[in-house]
Amino acid sequence: MHQWVVSPGKLNLFLYVTGRRSDGYHYLQTLFRLLDYGDNMKFFVTKNGCIRLFNTNNNIISNNNLVIQAAKLLRKFCFRSCQKKPGVDIILHKKLPIGSGLGGGSSNAATTLMILNQEWRCFLEKKVLMRLGLMLGADIPVFINGYSAFSEGIGEKLVSIFLPERWYLIIIPPIYINTTWVFDVYRSAFNYYSPYRSVEKLLNTPFSNDLEPIVKNMFPEIKKYFFYLSNYASARLTGTGACIFFEFYNRYLACQSQKYLPNWIKSIVVRGIYISPVHQILSKIKI
Ligand SMILES: C[C@@](CO)(OP(=O)(O)O)[C@H](O)COP(=O)(O)OP(=O)(O)OC[C@H]1O[C@@H](n2ccc(N)nc2=O)[C@H](O)[C@@H]1O
Numbered sequence: 680m681h682q683w684v685v686s687p688g689k690l691n692l693f694l695y696v697t698g699r700r701s702d703g704y705h706y707l708q709t710l711f712r713l714l715d716y717g718d719n720m721k722f723f724v725t726k727n728g729c730i731r732l733f734n735t736n737n738n739i740i741s742n743n744n745l746v747i748q749a750a751k752l753l754r755k756f757c758f759r760s761c762q763k764k765p766g767v768d769i770i771l772h773k774k775l776p777i778g779s780g781l782g783g784g785s786s787n788a789a790t791t792l793m794i795l796n797q798e799w800r801c802f803l804e805k806k807v808l809m810r811l812g813l814m815l816g817a818d819i820p821v822f823i824n825g826y827s828a829f830s831e832g833i834g835e836k837l838v839s840i841f842l843p844e845r846w847y848l849i850i851i852p853p854i855y856i857n858t859t860w861v862f863d864v865y866r867s868a869f870n871y872y873s874p875y876r877s878v879e880k881l882l883n884t885p886f887s888n889d890l891e892p893i894v895k896n897m898f899p900e901i902k903k904y905f906f907y908l909s910n911y912a913s914a915r916l917t918g919t920g921a922c923i924f925f926e927f928y929n930r931y932l933a934c935q936s937q938k939y940l941p942n943w944i945k946s947i948v949v950r951g952i953y954i955s956p957v958h959q960i961l962s963k964i965k966i
């Protein structure tokens with residue numbers, strides 16, 4: 680796969696925490712919207728048996744990078760008993776801010792599993808890849824499933840949902856938020872779970888994010904952003920943050936609103952999509 684693949688970001692259009700599993704993970708009901716904006720990745724299969732990551736624009740290369748973990752997991756699963764193991768050189772050009780709630784790391788891991796499943800001729804079914812992905816992170820299955828979706832469980836129960844075309848103005852505060860911290864505080868300081876509701880009910884209720892008040896409390900800087908943005912329109916946090924987004928009917932309206940933002944606020948305008956660009960590429964390739 681010598682062409683660039685877009686590893687898309689996501690937004691959580693709503694997110695409700697409905698309980699907690701015995702292993703500490705929380706049950707969520709969330710609406711994932713995939714985005715036409717993401718990181719760029721390239722994959723070069725090699726015969727030297729090495730799994731290597733080259734990062735073009737920041738320093739997140741390390742052995743615990745989700746990209747390396749995903750490649751190693753797939754290889755272990757498919758080539759455990761083979762003497763000669765395939766290798767790969769992966770180039771990653773990050774555009775999605777890290778620890779932002781846009782799901783970049785999870786998306787990169789999902790893209791790696793999907794592309795290498797094909798390039799290494801593993802031919803695992805999607806549901807098997809999703810199970811492997813879930814071993815690395817709760818947000819990975821939605822990217823492997825490849826559609827904007829309503830999700831339950833910890834992220835593994837997915838129902839694809841076709842949503843009308845919308846554009847998003849995403850504000851990027853310069854803050855890194857660790858998902859584990861947010862859930863730790865949620866558990867210890869906020870003894871409340873949302874009631875479990877049907878997807879129909881949730882889609883017809885004003886959307887919100889249960890983690891937003893926690894994140895505002897933990898990060899006064901985020902609270903300041905919300906306070907400032909309240910002059911514009913109603914904004915929501917995606918996932919555990921730090922990004923904040925507004926929804927618009929078209930690109931023009933999103934860009935007009937972006938123009939009113941002061942220079943110190945970093946932002947992007949992106950389109951919500953139904954099918955992941957990775958799936959679109961894979962469906963065009965004949966093996
Ligand atoms: C909550 C979401 C919403 O999309 O937040 P973002 O990270 O995207 O902001 C995600 O499900 C995050 O998914 P992901 O980032 O893959 O999380 P993981 O690596 O699996 O988990 C990191 C940590 O978050 C907590 N965690 C995560 C997901 C979940 N449903 N319950 C949890 O309690 C656990 O403490 C876990 O150890």
Ligand SMILES: Nc1ncnc2c1ncn2[C@@H]1O[C@H](COP(=O)(O)OP(=O)(O)O)[C@@H](O)[C@H]1O
Nearest residue numbers: 744745776777778779780781782783784785787
């Ligand atoms: N390829 C990757 N891209 C981004 N983050 C990664 C990657 N691999 C591992 N990580 C780690 O995953 C964590 C979550 O990053 P990210 O997916 O960007 O956040 P979020 O889920 O909030 O959008 C960070 O601690 C980061 O260091």
